[in-house]
Amino acid sequence: MAQPTVLICGAGIAGPTLAFWLARNGFAPTVVERSVGLRTSGNPVDVHGDATGIARRMGILPRLQAAATQAPGLTFVTQSGHRIGPLRLGRPRGDDVEVPRADLAAILCEAAADGTEFLFGDSITALHQDDGGVDVTFEHSAPRRFHLVVGADGLHSTVRGLAFGPEADYVRPLGLYIATLSLGQPAADPTTVLMYNQPGLSLTIHPVRGTAGAGFIFRGPKHPGAEYRDPEAQRRIVAGAYTRYVWPVPELPDLPDQVRGAQDLYFDAVSRVRLPGWSRGRVALLADAASCVSLFGDGSSLAMVGAATLAEELSAAPGDPALALRRYESRHRRAVNARQRGYRLGAAILVPATRAGLTARNLTARLLPG
Structure with a gap:
């Protein structure tokens, strides 16, 4: 039997994790990534639970620990300047780690490099499949022709659009928006993750590892217009949302101007992705392309777990991809569904919609263990 070839779209978290395990189980993986190189920005994410075990088996846990942010739990800052916390709220425990997303992706790609072909600066434009494989343009x-194609290319998946249909059929914005940017300077408090709130808005300063990052989560229209896809408009939208209040954040003394001038602002709508099935023939979806909604930074852990699960099932049934894809989906949906159900609680904690909700959140947080 010829070595099965698998094209993986996306060199983020799930893509290289899948490639690593496939290459070690007799497959020939190729990863295609639209960007010309790995992203250097991104908010810190957690590697915890089952994902920590996966990292250990991949031999990368020591590198992740060396790259960890080492920041303690989240601390809320009240209007009077009083601090509540630090609170765990899903923060790493034991061997779990929090690392900048860009570092996690780079470490995973390096681990997968042995046995994986990477195509940076390219993208898929067409897929045509039959019973034996998929012709890819x-x-x-x-x-080229591959035995299988996997879309691990995020919320706005190209593979999903080509094989399953328009994004609007499967992606539902939830009225929350996230933006992040690097501040290019140390945090005023290098040991604490601080969150400031106003009704419908949160602003988080994370010390990362010496170069602070700012995170913005805010409530907005559930049906964003076309301007929400334009980078210049995105900077105006974020700056405009936060000019309604004065923010006592020393790292952002001129918040609107700093946001409008940011060149590396990441921006997207928090959305729920739901599909009746994660595969069509020999095309499958993984991680955020198949399902998402996570406000506690554990989407990367789910991506690693999903990738390892998919690789395990493909390796167990290399001659029957349909069976492997059904088993992968059955196993991983259970973990994903539990996280999606927690969205409302996460939103209520991180960005209360009203002044009363904010007061109630703070009162409750004072009672939580550190």
Whole structure:
């Protein structure tokens, strides 16, 4: 039997994790990534629970521990300047770690490099499948045929659009928006993650590892217009949302101007992705392309677990991809559904919609163990 070839779209978290395990189980993985290189920005994310065990088996846990932010739990800052916390709220425990997303992706890609072909600066433009495989057309590379194609390309998945249909059929914005940017300087408090709130708005300063990052979560329209996809408009939207209040944040003394001038602002709508099935023939979806909604930074852990589960099932049934994909989906949906059900609680904790809700959140937080 010829070595099965698998094209994986996306070099974020799930893609290289899947490639690592496939390469070690007799497959020939290729990862295609639209960006010309790995992203250097991104908010810190957790590697915890089953994902920590996966990292240990991959041999990368020591590197993740060396790259960890080492920040304690989240601390709320009240209007009077009083601090509540630090609170655990899903923070790493034991061997679990929190690392900048860019570092996690880089470490995973390096681990997968042995046995994996990477195509950076390219993207998929067409998919045509039959019973034996998938013919893939690329934007730049020559057309090729693969036994299987996996979309690990995020919320706005190209693979999902080509194989399953328009994004609007499966992606539902929830009226929350997230933006992050690097501040290019140390945090005023290098040992604490601080969250400031106003009704419908949160602003978090994370010390990361010496170069602070700012995170914005705010409530907005459930049906964003076309301007929400334009980077210049995104900077105006974030700056406008936060000019209604004065923010006592020393790292952002000129918050609106700093946001409007940011060149590396990440922005997206918090959305729920739901599909009746995660595969169509020999095309499958993984991580945020198949399902998402996480406000506590554990989406990366779910991505690693999903990738390892998919690789395990494909390895167990290399000649029957349909069976492998059904088993992968059955196993991993249970973990995903539990996280999606926690969205409302996460939103209520991180960005209360009203002044009364904010007061109630703070009163409750004072009672929580540190």
